[in-house]
Amino acid sequence: MNIVNVKDFDLRREVDYGTPEQNERAKQIVQDVKQEGDAALLRYTAELDRTQLEASQLRVTPEELQAAYARVEPSFVEAISAAAHNIRAFHNREKRNSWMDLQPDGSILGQIIRPLKRVGVYVPGGKAAYPSSVLMNVIPAQVAGVPEIVMVTPPATGGKDGIDPYILVAAAEAGVHEIYRVGGAQAIAALAYGTESIAPVDKICGPGNIYVALAKREVYGAVDIDSIAGPSEIVVLADEHADVAFVAADLLSQAEHDEMASAILVTPSQALADAVSAEVQRQLALLPRREIAAASIRDYGAIILVESLAEGISVVNRLAPEHLEIMVEEPMAYAGMIENAGAIFLGPYSSEPVGDYFAGPNHIIPTNGTARFSSPVDVDDFIKKSSMIYYSKEALMKNGATIMELARREGLEAHARAIEVRLQRVGEAGA
Amino acid sequence: MNIVNVKDFDLRREVDYGTPEQNERAKQIVQDVKQEGDAALLRYTAELDRTQLEASQLRVTPEELQAAYARVEPSFVEAISAAAHNIRAFHNREKRNSWMDLQPDGSILGQIIRPLKRVGVYVPGGKAAYPSSVLMNVIPAQVAGVPEIVMVTPPATGGKDGIDPYILVAAAEAGVHEIYRVGGAQAIAALAYGTESIAPVDKICGPGNIYVALAKREVYGAVDIDSIAGPSEIVVLADEHADVAFVAADLLSQAEHDEMASAILVTPSQALADAVSAEVQRQLALLPRREIAAASIRDYGAIILVESLAEGISVVNRLAPEHLEIMVEEPMAYAGMIENAGAIFLGPYSSEPVGDYFAGPNHIIPTNGTARFSSPVDVDDFIKKSSMIYYSKEALMKNGATIMELARREGLEAHARAIEVRLQRVGEAGA
Structure with a gap:
């Protein structure tokens, strides 16, 4: 793993907004579905997802959902249910009430806080069809009180026959109200404008391929969308007290996501830098996804040597990472110095996967330096506020x-x- | 004023994203300032704002700010200061603390809430250079605790000599920390990327002309931006108990904003509809901005007759107006039925200008039906959240x-x- 000086490093990367041809294609699909409704939706599903469906088959039935439970291990149901419980508990803390300020002159001023009425969650059909992401997108909407949460996902997941049962179980555990087997730009258009079979939503969330991202940009304004995420990142700030194997394993857990993921160690310790560099190579060789992780480490990984932890903090604040782990002797003392980081993991046992799957905070977190001004997904993303003025x-x-x-x-x-x-x-x- | 059936009415309008030439021009200006810094900023200021400046003259001095106070009426200072006080009091109620959830197993989960570090507020130089908008953009940032609030505004306001002193006084009363005399796309680029004289910000707010809007879209991602507002709208829901003159005056106060502003009365009362239609004509003839207001009323004004107040509520929820006034016998009983409205004014004395200028809630409110999923500007727009995970x-x-x-x-x-x-x-x- 490369050990570099902080001056030679720039984490910021351009977001991919697709080729002009991809833009044109996404626009065309959105227009067609907007104008023709189900007819276009089914046509594109046949063409792009190679699945012939009738309109009546679009919606996943309660029986299919039940059948999915029978197709997964009971231990998975327990695990995803425990995770859902923790995520719900954390997001419950974020809820706010409408409030009013009663003035002595008889006037009443206030803020009315309400859930959005109908939200659509996109779940991709490729290898990145993650049950955990279903929980992280759906539960904040559910906790906010959104009465209609709609999931769309391609009719067959990752080349399998039908929708992945693990995704369906996660959707049921999270509290999705309707599921439709449609994907791609056509699904985004259906959510935004509605078709005969799918009623339009107020907001669309969830990751997808470039056509999905472009379609979301295209429909923005008619509906709200979440932000378009860049590649995932971790920064570990560590001193000589950190466990070398923990640091290396955590860097690699980020690197295995995809070739563009970024894993960076910031440390004032040359000894730790050398040891982690070697340990990353050792652990890397044993990983099933070692080709992806190796490319990520080579192209976007780095060990940044700094003079002191104070300088390290300043580097972290400039990087504004999605995930930050602090593995130093007194981790709590540094939390207050972090100005910019999406999620902060403190101490030796707070490995990033703890937050990715289980602890409760959301794992959808601002990437690419945007933690400077944006925040992890939370209940606030699914509410709207109205001012109230009663003047006497x-x-x-x-x-x-x-x-x-x-x-x-x-x-x-x-x-x-x-x-x-x-x-x-x-x-x-x-x- | 036209009286129409609800079925024949569609409030939603397309947002103007400019011509390809305007887009190209805005992009070029942004690129030049990003690459050349002050040199390009001063060149465009000379060319577009016809003002030759040195870099050292960009920043408004404390002496100029003091001089502005001497150029405005003391009653204006008192009025703007009283408004600022009310706006601050209301926004103070929106503030939230970081919180943590201590688990019995020793883990600590939490949400760290911090202000953005540096925010830029654009104030246009034309006739829409409104002191009230300075307050509404700046005070939520100030209440959030943003330590560096920067205002930019063209070097001469509305053809006057220098920046309007009323704008400068409003900026000082609101708590702006730095003011620069630059406008247009070049000012947006300077705020986003920084120049030798202006440090870059994390978020840019405030209205402007089409070049300002396009430049904001262009720099989005490098910094956050506020939403791009459409024309202003009011919907009045009234029954036969409403005061005809009040309703007409409130519709006209929206219509005078600009030709594209929209003023709509929704009522089950044919008698009120007829009376308001006549009263609007009467009051309109007496207004200094009658040409603007007449065009707005003609093109975007309407009286929508409904069967009942219940149907009226449903129409309001479909329109999702920026401003909603409810002037019925029991206004409070209807507040809970409103699902979509940016700001709700209840009862005969809650005229929209009360909220535009003085009561305390923000007057920057979602337009064009987006109150379905977005909210008035508030303290939340100037904070960021980080998740904290300490796992035992x-x-x-x-x-x-x-x-x-x-x-x-x-x-x-x-x-x-x-x-x-x-x-x-x-x-x-x-x-």
């Missing part, structure tokens, strides 16, 4: 002149008159 | 096998081994 007669009498002065200063006379007509009316009534 | 040895021993099962089910062996290496180490220590 007394309040308007007291403040009307000030409001009119501000409106007239901006040249908006009709705004001032909307106040004035009320002050006059109250004056007449008083006279 | 006990927790890992207890849950490690479950985590490994989930990882292996997804084919991610290196994830499982990151757990396994720890379980082995603990086992060795125990043996």
Whole structure:
């Protein structure tokens, strides 16, 4: 693993927005489904997913869901159910109530907080069809109180016959209300605009291939979308007290995701750097996905040597990583110094997979330096707020002149008159 | 004013993303400033804003800010300061703390909530240079705790000599830390990428012309941006108890904004519809901005007759208006039925300008039906969240096998081994 000086390193990468041909294709599919509904949806499913379906077959039935439970190990059901429980418990802490501020003049100001009404979750059909991602996308929406959570996924997962039963079980455990066997840009269009079989949603989440990403960009505005994730990243900040094997294993767990994943160690310890570099090679050779992990480590992996942990913190804040592990003697003392990181894992036992699968916080986290200004998926992503203003007669009498002065200063006379007509009316009534 | 049946009405409008030439131009300006810094910034300021500046003149000085106070009426300072006080009080209620959940097994899970570090607010230089918008963009950032709030605005406001002193006073009252006299796409590029004189920000907010909007889209990803607002809208839901003059005045206060603004009355009362239609014509004739308001009322205004207030509520929810006024006999009883509206004004004295200028809730509110899934600007727009996971040895021993099962089910062996290496180490220590 390369050991480099911090000055020679830049983590930021461009997001792939596809070729012009891919853009054109995604746009065409979206337009066709928007205009033709089910007919186009079924045509593209036949063409792109090689599956002939009738409209009546689009929706996964309760019987199929039950059958999926019979096709997976009971230990998997227990594991995914335990994970769902933890994720639900964590996200429950994020919930907020509508509130109001009662003023002594009789006015009431407030913020009404409501769930979105209908949310669509895309689950890809390739090898990245992860049950854990189903939980992470669906549970925050469920906790927010979204009454209609819709999942779409291609009719056959990763070349298998039908939808992966593990995905179906995860969907049921997470609390999905409707599942449709459609994928690609056509599924995104169906969620955004609706067809005869699928009612339109307010927001679309979940990862997908480039056509899915382009279709989401295309429908944005008609519906909300989540952010488009870049390759996954980990930064480990460690000192000489860190366990070499733990650090190496955690770097590799990120590297195995895909060739563009990034795994970086930041350390002031030359000894740790050397030892981790060797240990990564040793563990790497034993991994089933060693070709992917090796490419990731070669192209996007690095060990960055710094002068001190203080400089290390500053490097971390500039990198603004998706995942940060802090394995130093006093990890808690450093949490407060981290300004930019999507998720912070503290101490020797907080390995990233703990958070990927089980602990409770969301594993959908801002990538590519965007932790500077964005946040892991949470309940807030599935609510909307309305301001509420009940202004009393007394309040308007007291403040009307000030409001009119501000409106007239901006040249908006009709705004001032909307106040004035009320002050006059109250004056007449008083006279 | 047209009285139409609800079936014949569609509020949704396409957002203007500019001509290809405008897109090309905005892109070019952004690229030039990104690459050349101050040199390009000053060149475009000379060319587009016809103002020759040195780099050292970009920043507005404390002396200029003081001088601005001397150029405005003391009553304006009092009014804007009272408005700022109310807006601050309301937004203070939105603040949230970092929190943690201490588990009996020694683990700690939490959400760290922090302000963004540096935020840029664009203030346009044309006639829409509104002091109230300065407050509404800046105060939520200030309340969130953003330590560096930067304002940019063209070197001369609306053809005047220099920046409008009312804008400068509003900026000072709101708590802006730095002000630069630059505008247009070049100002957006400077905020996103930084120049020798202006440090880059994490998020850019505020309205502007089409070049500003296109530049914001262009830099999105490198920094966060706010949403791009469409024309302003009001829907008034009223019954026969509503004051005709109040309803007409409020519709017109929206219509005077611009020709594309939309003002709609929804009512089950034919008598109210007829009376408001006539009253709008009467009040319209007396307005200084009557040409703008007349065009808005003609092209985007309507009185929608419904069968009942219940149907009216359903129409409102489909329209998902930016501003909703409810002027019925029992307004409070209807608030809970509104699913989609950016801001809800209840009762006869809650005229929209009360919220535009003074009451406290933000006046930057989702337009064009997006209140279905988005929210008024608030403190949440200026914070970021990090998940925190401190997992104890006990927790890992207890849950490690479950985590490994989930990882292996997804084919991610290196994830499982990151757990396994720890379980082995603990086992060795125990043996």
